Amino acid sequence: MFGALADYLYLAAAYVRFNLKAHLEYRGAFISQVVSMFINDGAWVFFWILFFRRFPVLHGWTVTDVIALWAVVTAGFGLAFGIMGNAFQLAASIAQGEIDVWLLQPRAVLPHMLLGRSAPSAWGDALFGFVVYLGFVRPDLMHAVVFVFMSLIVAVVFIGFAVLCGSLSFFIGHAGALADQWRNALISFSTYPPTLFQGAVKVLLYTAIPAGFVSYLPVETLRSMSPLDALMCVGGAFLVLAAGVGAFYGGLRRYESGNLVSMNG
Amino acid sequence: MKTRWLKTVSKYTWIGYTAARSELTYSAANLSRIIFMTTVLYVFMRLWSVVYDGKGVESLGGLTEKQMLWYLVATESIIMSMPRLWYEVDQDVRTGALAVQLIRPLSYTAAQFGRSSGERLVRFTMNFVMGSLVASLFAGPIAFSAAGLSMFVLVLPMAFIIDFFGAMLVGLCAFWLESTQGIALIYSRLMMLLGGLMVPLEVYPDSVQPILRALPFAAILNAPGRMLVAPESARFVQCLELQAVCLVVYGFAVFAMHRYALRRVFVNGG
Numbered sequence: 001m002f003g004a005l006a007d008y009l010y011l012a013a014a015y016v017r018f019n020l021k022a023h024l025e026y027r028g029a030f031i032s033q034v035v036s037m038f039i040n041d042g043a044w045v046f047f048w049i050l051f052f053r054r055f056p057v058l059h060g061w062t063v064t065d066v067i068a069l070w071a072v073v074t075a076g077f078g079l080a081f082g083i084m085g086n087a088f089q090l091a092a093s094i095a096q097g098e099i100d101v102w103l104l105q106p107r108a109v110l111p112h113m114l115l116g117r118s119a120p121s122a123w124g125d126a127l128f129g130f131v132v133y134l135g136f137v138r139p140d141l142m143h144a145v146v147f148v149f150m151s152l153i154v155a156v157v158f159i160g161f162a163v164l165c166g167s168l169s170f171f172i173g174h175a176g177a178l179a180d181q182w183r184n185a186l187i188s189f190s191t192y193p194p195t196l197f198q199g200a201v202k203v204l205l206y207t208a209i210p211a212g213f214v215s216y217l218p219v220e221t222l223r224s225m226s227p228l229d230a231l232m233c234v235g236g237a238f239l240v241l242a243a244g245v246g247a248f249y250g251g252l253r254r255y256e257s258g259n260l261v262s263m264n265g
Numbered sequence: 266m267k268t269r270w271l272k273t274v275s276k277y278t279w280i281g282y283t284a285a286r287s288e289l290t291y292s293a294a295n296l297s298r299i300i301f302m303t304t305v306l307y308v309f310m311r312l313w314s315v316v317y318d319g320k321g322v323e324s325l326g327g328l329t330e331k332q333m334l335w336y337l338v339a340t341e342s343i344i345m346s347m348p349r350l351w352y353e354v355d356q357d358v359r360t361g362a363l364a365v366q367l368i369r370p371l372s373y374t375a376a377q378f379g380r381s382s383g384e385r386l387v388r389f390t391m392n393f394v395m396g397s398l399v400a401s402l403f404a405g406p407i408a409f410s411a412a413g414l415s416m417f418v419l420v421l422p423m424a425f426i427i428d429f430f431g432a433m434l435v436g437l438c439a440f441w442l443e444s445t446q447g448i449a450l451i452y453s454r455l456m457m458l459l460g461g462l463m464v465p466l467e468v469y470p471d472s473v474q475p476i477l478r479a480l481p482f483a484a485i486l487n488a489p490g491r492m493l494v495a496p497e498s499a500r501f502v503q504c505l506e507l508q509a510v511c512l513v514v515y516g517f518a519v520f521a522m523h524r525y526a527l528r529r530v531f532v533n534g535g
Contacts, residue, residue, distance in 0.1 A: 029444035036447030043454035047463070054468060055316050121446075177297045185304050196311040 011107070012115055016083055019118035030120050037124025038131075041074050044191070045132060059195030065219060066193060067136045072147065072218045073190050075129025076154025078122045084111075084159055085119035090166025091179040097257050110248050114159065143222060146230070150218040156237040157213045161186055163244030170251025182209070190215040210240050276371070277379035284383030298388065299395045302345055306399045309337050309463060326467030332494040333465075334404040338396035339417075339490040340462050346388035347428055348381045351452075354436025355445045364530065374523055378429055385425060413496030420492050420501070423508040424485045430515035431456075431481065437519070440526040461487035478503075481511040 023030040045067060052063035081088060093099050093113075102113040133139065133147050165182045168175035189197075190211035197205060206212040213236035221229040288295075317330045328336060354377065357363040366373050400406075435452050438445045456462065460482030466474055477483055488504035 026443055028442070029446075032442070032444055032447035036450045040450050040454050043458050047458055050469070051464065053470075055320065058312075058319070059315055121450075174293075177293045181297045181300055184301055188301075188304055188308060192308055192312065196308070196315055 008108075008111060011112070012083060015115040016118065019085070023118065023120050033121040034124035034127065037121040038128045041070065041125060041128040041132075045070050045136075058193050061193040061195055064137060065223070067132060068222055069193070069215045069219045070191060071129045071133035071137065072150050072154055072222070073129070073187075073215050074125040075133070075147075075151035076214065076218075077158055077187070078124070078126025078129060079151060080155035080158035080162075081119040081122035082126055083118065083155075084114035085122065086114050086117040087159055087162035087166065088119060089117065090114075090163060091169045091174075091176045094166065094169035094251070094255065095174045095176065097255075099255065100257050109252070110163065110245065114163070142225070146222060146225065149230075150221060150233065153233050153237045154214050154218055157210060157240050158186075160237070160241030160244035161210060164240070164247050167244065167247035167251045170247075170254050185209050186211055186214065206236070210236065213237055213240060277375050280371075280376055280379035281383030281386075284380040285387045286383075288384045288387040295388075295391055298345060299391060302341055302392055302396060303399050305341060306334070306337060306396060307403070310334050310403050313337075326465045327495060328465060328467070329407075331400075331404045331407050334400045335397075335407050336465055336490045336494045337463065338393065338400045339493045340460075340486045342389055342392035342396050343421075343424060343428075343486060343489060344456070344462055345392050346385045347432065348384045348388070350377060350381045350429065350432040351436035351445055351449045353377070354433065355439040358436075358439040358526075367527075367530070374433060374519060377433065378426075381429055381432075382425065389425075407494065409493075410496065413492060413494075416492040416496045416501045417489055420489045420504055420508065423505075423512065424489050427481055427508060427511045427515055428485045430512075430519050431485075433519050434515070434522060437522050437526050440529050456482045456485065459483070460485055461490065465491065479507070481507075481515065484508045484511045 048066045048070070049063055052058075052066070056062070058066075086093075090113075099109070099113060102109050102116070105112055129151060134144070137143075139147060162179075162183060165179035166175070168179060172178075186209050189205055189209055194202075194205070194212070194216040202212075205216070213233060217229060217233045217236065220226075221233055313330060313333050317325065317333075323329060325333070357366060363373070366376070369376075431452065432449075435445055435449050438448055442448065459477055459480055461477070466477045466483060466487045469477060478487075484504065484507045488508065492501060492504065
């Protein structure tokens with residue numbers, strides 16, 4: 001089992017290397033997308049700094065907590081889609097019958113397909129998350145290690161959720177717009193302090209839109225450094241991933257080829 | 266002379282009309298935009314509700330909690346109704362489709378204006394109606410005056426035209442850049458932060474307010490939002506002045522950039 005895991009990690013590293021080389025062929029476009037995403041995220045953090053200057057505390061949340069929240073979400077999002085950028089296109093690929101090419105490869109279909117592309121702007125998110133956390137929050141070594149771990153866990157949630165949304169195409173046909181909206185809802189809710197939401201909405205944020213596992217619990221873990229909070233994050237992340245993987249392989253039985261002649265290159 | 270002018274106007278109006286009809290057929294895209302807008306309005310309603318409760322005040326920046334939500338309805342409806350014009354211009358330049366457009370008896374910029382205005386009108390109407398329903402449901406209605414609504418209706422088209430020029434400028438950068446995606450993202454964030462998308466400019470520190478009010482972003486978002494919820498004659502005149510200046514400056518910039526960019530078009534046949 002560990003051999004297979006190491007083998008897939010090696011494959012992931014190879015794909016990341018190849019995808020980055022492909023992006024660097026259009027160096028100007030790649031760098032501009034990374035820099036602009038960095039500035040985009042910075043604009044949001046700047047907004048929150050201005051906001052907290054005017055209204056210092058939001059139900060117990062301070063500006064440092066919101067910065068930590070943005071750092072962990074952007075780092076996790078960036079790692080997820082920088083490495084597995086094809087998760088964005090999953091719904092469209094399924095609906096158009098384009099996954100034949102991945103079915104023919106001697107690897108598990110889902111991880112191999114997800115690794116096939118990298119979203120260039122996601123590297124700007126990842127860079128932003130780590131730079132902002134180290135620069136603004138100034139963590140000690142223990143917090144820095146937990147932050148890296150939490151970023152990986154958040155990346156797992158993002159990938160699991162993207163696969164779950166994209167797999168809807170197996171069941172309802174063209175689910176691209178719905179998948180986009182569902183993913184956008186996750187991003188929207190996960191970038192605001194959780195104390196804003198109460199009651200039924202809070203339940204929704206740990207189930208249908210798992211923002212709780214993307215930002216609230218990871219930030220709580222960074223605040224409390226509690227192993228229990230960390231365990232809940234890990235449990236939630238793998239639950240979302242399992243739901244996504246289950247939906248994908250369950251739906252794959254219904255997949256119909258588009259008979260397209262396509263190649264990867 | 267008059268007939269020629271009328272023919273020109275009707276040509277671009279027809280482009281706008283067909284774009285509007287086409288926009289109405291994409292019900293899934295319209296529905297998803299409405300869902301997204303409802304989500305955003307809900308989140309901001311919660312945010313401002315917590316802020317008003319926490320501060321224990323009746324009004325912030327001259328707006329009550331209800332007015333704040335209605336202000337967001339106006340600004341979010343405006344921002345979410347803008348078609349991805351910069352992307353279309355970028356693609357026309359990059360794929361060479363621009364060469365085909367240029368041989369038609371149409372001004373490229375005017376045709377884009379007609380098309381994006383048609384799409385925008387449909388999107389804005391849907392967003393605004395849906396946003397108003399959400400605001401009425403979550404916060405309740407506010408008192409609108411006929412004068413205020415008239416001011417809003419006068420300021421709004423000017424805001425759309427300035428926004429069009431801004432998007433056109435971003436798209437035309439494709440003549441010089443490998444990708445305009447980055448610059449478009451930064452432009453939209455500047456609009457969000459400096460235009461008063463989520464926070465009215467009156468809530469910003471006093472020292473930066475005069476600068477923000479003089480920027481074109483304020484003419485696109487803050488001016489119509491403010492006219493809808495808290496209209497004042499003096500501010501209306503200021504808004505119109507700012508919009509007039511922005512129209513002239515942006516319009517000239519688009520004209521000059523378009524002319525200069527066309528010199529870089531090479532048609533190789535094929």
